[in-house]
Amino acid sequence: MHSFGYRANALLTYALTILALMCTIASLSDNFNFPSPSAEIQVLNFNWFQKQPDGNDEVSFTMNITADLQSLFTWNTKQLFIFVAAEYETPQNSLNQVSLWDAIIPAKEHAKFWFQIANKYRFTDQGSNLRGKEFNLTLHWHVMPKTGKMLADKLVMSGFRLPEEYR
Ligand SMILES: *[C@@H]1O[C@H](CO)[C@@H](O)[C@H](O)[C@H]1NC(C)=O
Ligand SMILES: *[C@@H]1O[C@H](CO)[C@@H](O)[C@H](O)[C@H]1NC(C)=O
Numbered sequence: 001m002h003s004f005g006y007r008a009n010a011l012l013t014y015a016l017t018i019l020a021l022m023c024t025i026a027s028l029s030d031n032f033n034f035p036s037p038s039a040e041i042q043v044l045n046f047n048w049f050q051k052q053p054d055g056n057d058e059v060s061f062t063m064n065i066t067a068d069l070q071s072l073f074t075w076n077t078k079q080l081f082i083f084v085a086a087e088y089e090t091p092q093n094s095l096n097q098v099s100l101w102d103a104i105i106p107a108k109e110h111a112k113f114w115f116q117i118a119n120k121y122r123f124t125d126q127g128s129n130l131r132g133k134e135f136n137l138t139l140h141w142h143v144m145p146k147t148g149k150m151l152a153d154k155l156v157m158s159g160f161r162l163p164e165e166y167r
Contacts, residue, residue: 027148057130088135
């Protein structure tokens with residue numbers, strides 16, 4: 001008598017098919033979410049700007065970060081990983097990216113915020129490339145889904161400039 005085993009197997013296959021289908025629908029329905037995240041970052045103050053003993057320029061500044069990332073959350077979103085980066089050009093590299101701050105946003109309720117913060121990670125460059133350097137501040141996000149693939153995007157804020165002189 002194979003019939004019990006056979007039926008249990010058929011039932012399991014059926015359940016797995018339904019589960020796979022639900023996962024597909026979950027991640028597909030994410031594609032129909034057109035999020036409209038917004039962010040603004042101001043540089044409030046250059047706290048200091050110095051040449052370090054190792055010869056590298058290093059700067060510390062305070063940012064006012066305002067963001068509304070609530071529309072990135074769907075029922076399939078587990079959490080967001082976000083980071084703010086300074087992006088600038090040097091003669092050696094067309095894109096230098098320095099991560100300044102990051103956070104994990106665990107829920108939609110926490111996805112709308114503003115606060116003032118100094119860069120958490122060091123903003124440093126080799127040589128004296130940074131004096132008077134124009135840079136962009138970008139807010140990057142990675143949307144970690146419960147199922148399906150991770151999405152990543154960013155908002156760019158341009159037109160920042162480092163001081164000409166050390167202070
Ligand atoms: C920081 O951003 C908030 C929200 O956008 C704004 O209300 C506040 O005035 C800003 N602070 C400064 C010092 O610019
Ligand atoms: C800064 O932003 C501007 C405008 O979006 C862009 O044209 C430029 O390439 C950016 N610079 C860097 C280094 O990414």
